[in-house]
Amino acid sequence: MTVTQILFVVLSLMAVLSGLFTIFSKNPVFSALWLIVAFFAIAGHYILLNAQFLAVVHIIVYAGAIMVLFLYVVFMINLNKETEPNKPAWVRIAAVISGGMMMLTLVAALKGASLVPQNKSAEALNIGLASNLGKVLFNDFLVPFELSSVLLLAAMVGAVMLGKRQIH
Amino acid sequence: MLLAVLIPMLAYKGILVVIVFAISLGVAAYSTYAERKVSALMQDRVGPDRAGPFGLLQPLADGVKMFMKEEIIPNVSNKFLFILGPAISMMTALLTGAVIPWGPDITIGGNVYPLQVTDVNIGVLYLLGVVSIGVYGVMIGGWASNNKFALLGALRASSQMISYEVAMGISVITLILLTGTMSTAEIAEQQQGFVQDSWLGWNFFKNPVTFLIFFICALAETNRTPFDLPECETELVGGYHTEYSSMKLGLFLFAEYINMFISSAVMVTFFFGGYSAPFLNRFVTDPFWFPMLSTLVFLGKTIFFIFVFMWIRWTVPRFRYDQLMNLGWKILIPLSIINLVATAVGMWLTGKI
Numbered sequence: 001m002t003v004t005q006i007l008f009v010v011l012s013l014m015a016v017l018s019g020l021f022t023i024f025s026k027n028p029v030f031s032a033l034w035l036i037v038a039f040f041a042i043a044g045h046y047i048l049l050n051a052q053f054l055a056v057v058h059i060i061v062y063a064g065a066i067m068v069l070f071l072y073v074v075f076m077i078n079l080n081k082e083t084e085p086n087k088p089a090w091v092r093i094a095a096v097i098s099g100g101m102m103m104l105t106l107v108a109a110l111k112g113a114s115l116v117p118q119n120k121s122a123e124a125l126n127i128g129l130a131s132n133l134g135k136v137l138f139n140d141f142l143v144p145f146e147l148s149s150v151l152l153l154a155a156m157v158g159a160v161m162l163g164k165r166q167i168h
Numbered sequence: 169m170l171l172a173v174l175i176p177m178l179a180y181k182g183i184l185v186v187i188v189f190a191i192s193l194g195v196a197a198y199s200t201y202a203e204r205k206v207s208a209l210m211q212d213r214v215g216p217d218r219a220g221p222f223g224l225l226q227p228l229a230d231g232v233k234m235f236m237k238e239e240i241i242p243n244v245s246n247k248f249l250f251i252l253g254p255a256i257s258m259m260t261a262l263l264t265g266a267v268i269p270w271g272p273d274i275t276i277g278g279n280v281y282p283l284q285v286t287d288v289n290i291g292v293l294y295l296l297g298v299v300s301i302g303v304y305g306v307m308i309g310g311w312a313s314n315n316k317f318a319l320l321g322a323l324r325a326s327s328q329m330i331s332y333e334v335a336m337g338i339s340v341i342t343l344i345l346l347t348g349t350m351s352t353a354e355i356a357e358q359q360q361g362f363v364q365d366s367w368l369g370w371n372f373f374k375n376p377v378t379f380l381i382f383f384i385c386a387l388a389e390t391n392r393t394p395f396d397l398p399e400c401e402t403e404l405v406g407g408y409h410t411e412y413s414s415m416k417l418g419l420f421l422f423a424e425y426i427n428m429f430i431s432s433a434v435m436v437t438f439f440f441g442g443y444s445a446p447f448l449n450r451f452v453t454d455p456f457w458f459p460m461l462s463t464l465v466f467l468g469k470t471i472f473f474i475f476v477f478m479w480i481r482w483t484v485p486r487f488r489y490d491q492l493m494n495l496g497w498k499i500l501i502p503l504s505i506i507n508l509v510a511t512a513v514g515m516w517l518t519g520k521i
Contacts, residue, residue, distance in 0.1 A: 056293040064300025068326050071307055075323060130290060130350060
């Protein structure tokens with residue numbers, strides 16, 4: 001096995017195991033911490049794909065900002081057994097159905113994918129570097145890129161609206 | 169053939185890593201001494217003067233004291249996370265030294281070596297990433313202590329870091345716009361030569377507002393006064409390290425000093441010409457001594473900024489929590505956005521982009 005393959009196996013195991021621990025941890029704080037480990041494993045995969053920019057941005061945004069806020073919220077909530085909200089049966093069934101549908105979509109999307117590594121051009125291999133990614137984003141995908149930023153802005157305005165106290 | 173080139177390079181990198189480690193730890197150790205001497209100076213006292221001449225062995229004595237103290241881990245806390253907290257703080261503090269260009273390429277015995285551990289093409293983002301991970305040390309440590317004061321300190325630390333990281337990120341984007349690169353080595357390289365195009369070449373003189381924002385955010389990120397609310401002793405006993413004792417407390421405090429050293433080095437690299445010494449190349453051209461002297465100049469500038477950090481600590485009072493948040497969200501973030509847009513427009517008008 002080459003070094004890349006060994007790294008791939010180790011990172012994949014790390015990602016899958018930490019993902020499982022995220023789900024099966026009893027304590028929400030541990031779930032959040034395992035999720036951070038999973039993010040790091042995925043960032044490692046990005047680096048293996050020669051996408052250092054994506055890897056670092058992934059770490060900054062997900063591990064550095066979003067998970068910090070997650071932990072912040074988890075620290076604040078009351079974790080006692082008595083205050084645990086009662087989850088009715090229909091919520092559980094709905095969760096299983098939506099999770100199953102997600103699984104189905106993923107399987108359907110990945111069913112046709114070939115496992116044989118394809119020969120990519122040098123340009124395609126270096127797509128993850130900051131300058132190449134910027135050129136692609138701002139030339140080929142300018143409209144979707146700007147639209148998604150508007151979407152994020154709308155979400156932010158919505159969050160501020162919800163967070164603001166009602167003034168009568 | 170390849171190995172013959174690779175092995176000396178790896179050995180050299182190993183030596184360089186050890187030197188960077190030693191310098192970071194050494195400077196941090198003597199920062200604790202300097203801090204006490206500076207505070208003594210500001211308060212008209214003598215400061216530590218018992219251990220060795222002028223108290224120069226004080227850091228050693230402090231270190232021995234830290235190691236010798238009894239180690240206490242609270243019964244009800246999570247032991248693993250309790251130890252992980254200071255470990256993460258220390259690790260992220262030391263990681264940042266890897267991308268700082270300590271000097272120009274040095275020639276030893278006919279071979280040219282770079283004075284930087286690694287020049288990644290996204291060095292600036294690497295720094296931001298490591299800084300954003302650093303907050304976990306405080307958060308995990310504060311939570312695992314199972315103490316309300318520690319938890320409040322951890323919450324304050326995380327919200328403060330998140331708030332100031334935004335403004336810091338935008339000021340860094342302005343810098344990237346100005347320099348057109350994300351590699352720390354290139355940023356330092358561009359600022360060589362004190363005078364460029366009939367204007368001073370350092371980024372500080374090109375865009376001082378960016379430096380101001382970056383500097384304030386660096387103060388907040390290193391938890392230094394006036395932003396040291398996470399460990400504010402008048403309100404929170406000791407903040408996130410209330411339950412820590414012995415060397416684990418030492419690591420938390422030590423990480424702060426290393427962070428201070430590294431953020432000073434980053435500010436020098438980004439805004440004050442890195443290892444550029446005005447007019448040095450007119451007097452020294454030797455390929456060994458020129459890089460050596462440049463590195464000394466770099467360290468000198470860095471130590472000056474460490475002094476500025478201490479100067480602020482002993483003269484400015486601590487912010488109240490709402491003042492801190494107002495400054496972060498209502499002043500620094502709009503200011504950094506305006507600065508970014510103004511820089512872009514300015515560069516467009518002068519035909520630089």
